[in-house]
Amino acid sequence: VTPQPLGGGEGGPIVVRGRQVYPGVAEGIALVCDATLPGWDTFDLSTGKVKERGHLLGGHSVKDRVLIVAGARGSTGWATQFLQLRIAGMAPAAMIFPTIDARVGAACVVTKVPVIADFEEDIFEMVRSGDHVTVNADHGIVTIIRADAS
Amino acid sequence: VSEDPGALTSSAGSKSAVPIAASTIDDRGDGGIDEGHVNTVRLTEDEKAILDGREGRAKKKALEFIIEYARAVGADRLVEISKAHIFIGAHGYLDIASSQDVDEIIAEMYLNTSDRVVLERLSCFTLTDATPLDPDQWEALGLPQSRASADQRHRSRFRTAGAADGGSCAPYLIGFVPLMGEHYVSTESHALLFMNSVWGARANADSIEASVCAAVCGRTANWGNHVISQRRGTHVVRITSSPRSVHDWDLAGYAIGGMLPPKAVPVIVGDFDRPDAECLKSFFASLATSGSADMCHIVGLTPEAPTMEAALAGNAPLETIDIDDAAVAGALARVTAEGRGQVSYISLGCPHYSLRQIQYAAEWLEGKRVHADVDLHVWTAVPTRESAVRSGFVARIEAAGGQVFTSTCPLVSNAIPDVQAMVFDSMKQARYVSAVTRSAVFVGSVDQCLEAAITGIWTGLPA
Numbered sequence: 001v002t003p004q005p006l007g008g009g010e011g012g013p014i015v016v017r018g019r020q021v022y023p024g025v026a027e028g029i030a031l032v033c034d035a036t037l038p039g040w041d042t043f044d045l046s047t048g049k050v051k052e053r054g055h056l057l058g059g060h061s062v063k064d065r066v067l068i069v070a071g072a073r074g075s076t077g078w079a080t081q082f083l084q085l086r087i088a089g090m091a092p093a094a095m096i097f098p099t100i101d102a103r104v105g106a107a108c109v110v111t112k113v114p115v116i117a118d119f120e121e122d123i124f125e126m127v128r129s130g131d132h133v134t135v136n137a138d139h140g141i142v143t144i145i146r147a148d149a150s
Numbered sequence: 151v152s153e154d155p156g157a158l159t160s161s162a163g164s165k166s167a168v169p170i171a172a173s174t175i176d177d178r179g180d181g182g183i184d185e186g187h188v189n190t191v192r193l194t195e196d197e198k199a200i201l202d203g204r205e206g207r208a209k210k211k212a213l214e215f216i217i218e219y220a221r222a223v224g225a226d227r228l229v230e231i232s233k234a235h236i237f238i239g240a241h242g243y244l245d246i247a248s249s250q251d252v253d254e255i256i257a258e259m260y261l262n263t264s265d266r267v268v269l270e271r272l273s274c275f276t277l278t279d280a281t282p283l284d285p286d287q288w289e290a291l292g293l294p295q296s297r298a299s300a301d302q303r304h305r306s307r308f309r310t311a312g313a314a315d316g317g318s319c320a321p322y323l324i325g326f327v328p329l330m331g332e333h334y335v336s337t338e339s340h341a342l343l344f345m346n347s348v349w350g351a352r353a354n355a356d357s358i359e360a361s362v363c364a365a366v367c368g369r370t371a372n373w374g375n376h377v378i379s380q381r382r383g384t385h386v387v388r389i390t391s392s393p394r395s396v397h398d399w400d401l402a403g404y405a406i407g408g409m410l411p412p413k414a415v416p417v418i419v420g421d422f423d424r425p426d427a428e429c430l431k432s433f434f435a436s437l438a439t440s441g442s443a444d445m446c447h448i449v450g451l452t453p454e455a456p457t458m459e460a461a462l463a464g465n466a467p468l469e470t471i472d473i474d475d476a477a478v479a480g481a482l483a484r485v486t487a488e489g490r491g492q493v494s495y496i497s498l499g500c501p502h503y504s505l506r507q508i509q510y511a512a513e514w515l516e517g518k519r520v521h522a523d524v525d526l527h528v529w530t531a532v533p534t535r536e537s538a539v540r541s542g543f544v545a546r547i548e549a550a551g552g553q554v555f556t557s558t559c560p561l562v563s564n565a566i567p568d569v570q571a572m573v574f575d576s577m578k579q580a581r582y583v584s585a586v587t588r589s590a591v592f593v594g595s596v597d598q599c600l601e602a603a604i605t606g607i608w609t610g611l612p613a
Contacts, residue, residue, distance in 0.1 A: 041586055073442045079358070102354035108222045
């Protein structure tokens, strides 16, 4: 399946369909990395920044962003990292994962933001950090406006 | 809040309150939702009764969590569990909770609700995971009275609800024994990897929150390792580094974990003799640190892998990964500090030491003396320490100048000493401690660690 540009012209929004993981609709600027995040001491809770040294997202805050990462590694405390983010007011606006495993599934429930996963396409081919992304989990639709297209 | 499940909304704070019941009943109305993209979770009559609130509000809230979790992962029904191993106690991460009240903390941090909910009787046999402190020796670890008091309140609350005090990350060594095909939950990533793989028991590495909710409502999502077809091997791992010792297996596990994608189920073959339980304890600990595997087959050793073909269920592997000497050395180099020098803190026992490992350390230290500038800590579970006391092992370690603590570890107790350099016999402990300290963190075998405890010098990695 190839992405369908809307509006007919180049640079129009890209629409990708997936499965609702957690309901709701939200939008924001994408923060994208095709690597996993660790499961303990993951975020600075006063800024929402990823702490791991050497990680592509290290030093970037997930607050109000559409977080798009490969998933989890390490501790079963992965969901707890996102629970802490929500309580600290540092949660992402929405999240997108290529696939949902046990750690990520639980994290979506405690974060309570819209989440979509299980796309036919490789989501990392479709979106880059800085793009404007709308996650309509109620309809299983991700809409991407590329930053380099505007 | 209405007790009518048809009017039930997702927990407070959600921007889009979506009817849970709408996704749990086959003939639901559309509710404005494009149903093709929403997973349906079917409930039994008993589960509907719990959701109705007929078994109390805590169970109802816990089941709501499990239903949301089941929907998130894509399960079509729930499964009853027989046992739970849960990470409770006044752990430091709970400090972010909005309240100091134990019941309100439990509601917010485990049951995912800001509603007033009081924990009632847990639904199955429940054993506690590692706790924030050694309940008998916390002062010796320099931990504050306030933490000990808070922890006592948490443990007491869960004991009242029926939880047994285990206080170990290695529950399979102290009587938590789910057999082949048995459904359970555990908050400890390596422990469930051990019990799933070695015993054929069934759990997923989901989370603290989902596991506590499962203990409360007695159910989890019927998905992942609970389902035979999802336990089959996906990736073949060929080990050519000839692992023999616990340390060798610790390194191999770390190397493998970093090379597996999410949801991979590795099938291990290689040039090794049968690893023992202590080797696998460390192998699974590091495998579940650098990666996210929660099921692993070892051909000829684990029960669902009598042969490679059986482990893969006849499928071709998605990938074959080679773990050679270079891969193992690379894993160690990613975690341990370089160089040599004075060390003043040595920690053994992540995951918690078995009785046999304590015996080994005790006999190794016989007639020796830990360096005056070194603290040597050994970590284990309460019943294991008790047996070690009765066997004379603890006395021998203490006579040499070491200490044997229970129920926690440097990382979980947040009792990481402020020293220049420290040594661990665990890739997992070293990896996590490295992230929260400026000390040099070295990793070595138990022999290298004990040698450093005696000399006060880390001599570096063997050439």
